[in-house]
Structure formats: C-alpha cells, structure tokens
Amino acid sequence: MPLVYVTLAERTTSQDRRAQIGDAIHRALIEVANAPEDDRFQVINEVPLANLIYSPDFMGFDRSPSVVFIQIFFNRDRLEALASQAGRSVDVKRALYARIAENLGAAGLRGDDILINLVEMPKENWSFGRGELSYPPAAASSTR
Amino acid sequence: MPLVYVTLAERTTSQDRRAQIGDAIHRALIEVANAPEDDRFQVINEVPLANLIYSPDFMGFDRSPSVVFIQIFFNRDRLEALASQAGRSVDVKRALYARIAENLGAAGLRGDDILINLVEMPKENWSFGRGELSYPPAAASSTR
Amino acid sequence: MPLVYVTLAERTTSQDRRAQIGDAIHRALIEVANAPEDDRFQVINEVPLANLIYSPDFMGFDRSPSVVFIQIFFNRDRLEALASQAGRSVDVKRALYARIAENLGAAGLRGDDILINLVEMPKENWSFGRGELSYPPAAASSTR
Numbered sequence: 463m464p465l466v467y468v469t470l471a472e473r474t475t476s477q478d479r480r481a482q483i484g485d486a487i488h489r490a491l492i493e494v495a496n497a498p499e500d501d502r503f504q505v506i507n508e509v510p511l512a513n514l515i516y517s518p519d520f521m522g523f524d525r526s527p528s529v530v531f532i533q534i535f536f537n538r539d540r541l542e543a544l545a546s547q548a549g550r551s552v553d554v555k556r557a558l559y560a561r562i563a564e565n566l567g568a569a570g571l572r573g574d575d576i577l578i579n580l581v582e583m584p585k586e587n588w589s590f591g592r593g594e595l596s597y598p599p600a601a602a603s604s605t606r
Numbered sequence: 607m608p609l610v611y612v613t614l615a616e617r618t619t620s621q622d623r624r625a626q627i628g629d630a631i632h633r634a635l636i637e638v639a640n641a642p643e644d645d646r647f648q649v650i651n652e653v654p655l656a657n658l659i660y661s662p663d664f665m666g667f668d669r670s671p672s673v674v675f676i677q678i679f680f681n682r683d684r685l686e687a688l689a690s691q692a693g694r695s696v697d698v699k700r701a702l703y704a705r706i707a708e709n710l711g712a713a714g715l716r717g718d719d720i721l722i723n724l725v726e727m728p729k730e731n732w733s734f735g736r737g738e739l740s741y742p743p744a745a746a747s748s749t750r
Numbered sequence: 751m752p753l754v755y756v757t758l759a760e761r762t763t764s765q766d767r768r769a770q771i772g773d774a775i776h777r778a779l780i781e782v783a784n785a786p787e788d789d790r791f792q793v794i795n796e797v798p799l800a801n802l803i804y805s806p807d808f809m810g811f812d813r814s815p816s817v818v819f820i821q822i823f824f825n826r827d828r829l830e831a832l833a834s835q836a837g838r839s840v841d842v843k844r845a846l847y848a849r850i851a852e853n854l855g856a857a858g859l860r861g862d863d864i865l866i867n868l869v870e871m872p873k874e875n876w877s878f879g880r881g882e883l884s885y886p887p888a889a890a891s892s893t894r
Contacts, residue, residue, distance in 0.1 A: 593707025
C-alpha cells in the first residue's frame with residue numbers, strides 16, 4: 463500500500479542506481495513501517511535538472527544536483543497500528559525517515575540529498591486490482 | 607475538482623488508448639462520485655517501464671507491464687455529502703473503484719492492471735482559475 | 751516545506767518562463783503563507799499536450815493549452831498558526847491563491863490558465879535531509 467514517487471534529475475543516475483534507490487526505500491518501509499514484502503509500487507520520475515528546483519542549503523544541508531525528492535503515500539491506519547505498539551506515530555515516522563536515509567546511504571546517496579514527504583490517508587482509499595476495495599472496514603482488525 | 611494523475615509505462619498505450627483511459631475514469635467520477643460533467647482535469651504521465659516499479663502479484667493479482675497507477679485528488683466534502691445519502695463514505699469509495707475498473711475494462715484494460723489511490727482534502731483547497739477560492743465556505747450548502 | 755509540483759504542456763513555455771513560474775509561486779508562499787525564503791522545492795513536469803487533459807470552461811473560465819496545474823504539499827500546522835493570527839485558515843488559503851495568480855499574472859500568465867490544489871499534512875511528515883525528522887514535536891512552539 464505504500465505508493466512511492468521519486469523525482470530526480472535526468473542523467474544523474476544509471477538504471478542500476480534508480481533500481482537501488484527503489485530497493486532502499488522499499489526495504490525501509492518493510493523494516494520499519496511493516497509494509498508487506500511484495501507490496502511495492504513506485505514511480506521514478508526523471509525531469510530535466512532545470513525543472514527540479516531545490517534550495518541548496520535549506521535547514522543547513524548541502525544539496526547537490528543529485529538530490530532526490532521522495533513522496534510516500536501511506537495508510538494512516540497502518541502507522542497508527544504501529545504507533546500503538548511503538549509509542550507515538552511520530553516515532554514511527556522518525557524511524558522510517560532515518561532508515562530510508564541509512565539504506566540510501568548504503569546505496570551511495572548523500573544524506574543531504576534526500577528529501578522525504580509523507581502523505582497519509584485512510585485504508586479505504588486503496589484499490590490494488592479489479593476495482594476492489596482492498597482494505598474493507600470488516601478487515602479493520604487486520605492492518606494488512 | 608477531481609485532479610487525476612495516471613502513471614503508466616511508455617510504449618504500452620496509443621494516444622487513443624490514453625484518451626480512453628482518461629474518459630473511463632472521468633465517467634466513473636461523474637456516475638458514482640457526482641463530479642460535474644465538465645470538471646475534468648487529468649495528467650497522464652508516461653515513464654520508462656523500468657521506472658514503473660510494481661509487484662506482479664501483491665494481493666493475488668496478476669499485473670503486467672500495462673499496469674496503470676491512478677491517483678485521484680478529491681474533495682472530502684463531496685464524498686461525505688454523497689455518503690450522507692448513500693450510507694457510509696466507504697460505500698461510495700467502493701462503488702467508485704468498481705466503476706472505474708468496469709469502465710476501464712470496457713476500454714480493454716485488464717482489471718488486474720488497475721491500481722487506485724484516493725487522496726482527499728477539504729473543499730477550500732481548490733482554485734480553478736484567477737486565484738479564486740472555488741468553493742468558499744458561504745457555499746457550504748452547495749457541494750459544487 | 752512546501753513541495754510544489756507544476757504540470758504543464760511541453761513546448762508551451764521556455765526555460766525562462768518555467769523559472770518565472772516557479773519564482774512567482776515561491777514568492778506567494780513566502781509573502782502570504784510564511785514559507786521561509788530558502789524553503790523552495792519544486793518540480794516542473796512537462797507532458798505532451800494530449801496528456802494534459804483539462805476542461806476548457808469548467809466554472810466559467812477560458813482555459814488554453816498554456817494551462818498550469820499547481821499542486822502544493824504544505825504543513826497543516828503552518829496554515830493553522832497563520833490562521834490563528836489572520837482569522838480562519840480559509841482566509842489564508844484565499845489570500846495564497848490570489849497572490850499566486852497575481853504573481854503569475856505579473857509573469858505573463860493568464861489567470862484563467864491557473865489551477866491550484868493544496869494538500870496538507872502534519873509537520874511530522876517532512877524530512878529535509880539525512881533522514882532527520884525536520885519538525886519534531888518538541889519544536890511545536892516554533893512553526894519553522
């Protein structure tokens with residue numbers, strides 16, 4: 463159920479590198495946010511560098527043309543279920559961002575080049591195939 | 607007021623097919639979600655197949671490289687107004703997904719290749735022209 | 751913290767014009783929505799005209815192939831902090847849309863070609879670098 467959009471500048475990555483970026487983000491979602499292993503849906507959007515506008519130093523970071531914007535659409539319910547075990551949902555989010563950066567770092571990305579934005583919605587807002595409601599209310603006791 | 611982003615792989619569709627995809631989604635929004643006939647705003651994003659990462663079988667579906675990711679940004683108020691007539695908002699969502707798949711199926715898409723994500727926001731979050739607030743609170747009794 | 755996606759048709763703008771569009775939107779966010787000067791993250795997505803589907807006249811406007819779809823992802827907390835000074839959050843939104851159109855108009859865009867959609871999220875949903883939570887709850891008294 464995470465739907466991930468990655469935006470980066472054309473010609474700054476190889477196809478292998480882009481696959482690694484997708485892998486790193488997906489592993490973080492599995493490891494920290496309890497996403498199922500095979501629940502992977504990602505779009506990598508390559509735009510001309512001039513169309514990827516970023517502050518080089520906002521909040522004291524040192525961003526380069528290799529910056530990646532990561533936007534994650536995620537079930538609010540899933541995060542809240544995790545939070546009820548782990549503490550506050552903000553702790554789950556903090557751990558998720560940290561793990562994404564750690565995994566991307568292992569793939570060779572600079573931490574300063576990673577921007578993450580999370581958008582949450584209720585679980586009824588997903589259909590993974592055939593127009594079926596994927597997480598009906600009757601399944602509320604399961605978070606899958 | 608729906609703003610629809612469709613992401614699909616380059617070279618998997620003709621321009622006619624893409625127009626049919628847009629039509630099918632828009633008709634579902636009119637038929638089920640009470641969108642005005644002429645309230646149609648859609649972006650079709652074609653990315654290299656390697657940049658469209660999808661699980662072939664998550665939740666038991668059988669996805670192909672013709673998979674389409676559909677993301678719909680929609681007024682929460684509109685859905686809630688419908689729900690107050692039709693029952694629960696989840697029923698409106700369920701009917702919407704089913705109709706999208708039905709209409710896309712009539713256009714020749716495989717149901718297993720359809721992924722839908724809905725993002726809701728209050729009606730004050732739209733401006734359709736000249737920087738005007740399109741749905742001011744004073745018009746709260748109308749859902750248009 | 752605003753993350754802005756602008757979608758427009760290929761070959762309708764020069765690179766200079768696209769930079770002006772980005773500038774105009776960013777200045778509006780600074781002037782009206784209290785965004786920090788250097789908090790600028792924008793993606794300009796150019797798609798084939800046939801993939802940018804818009805109603806030419808929804809709500810009485812007169813849209814052209816130069817239409818721009820602007821989607822702004824923004825902290826709900828920031829808007830609410832502004833609203834507590836300025837009145838209602840709807841007034842902040844109204845002023846923001848108006849200023850965006852005014853600034854884009856000064857850059858030569860037709861007001862009828864401007865569509866704006868705002869998506870809000872809590873401040874915990876951002877990481878601007880190194881996987882750090884950029885707006886931790888402890889900093890709740892500051893809106894930065």
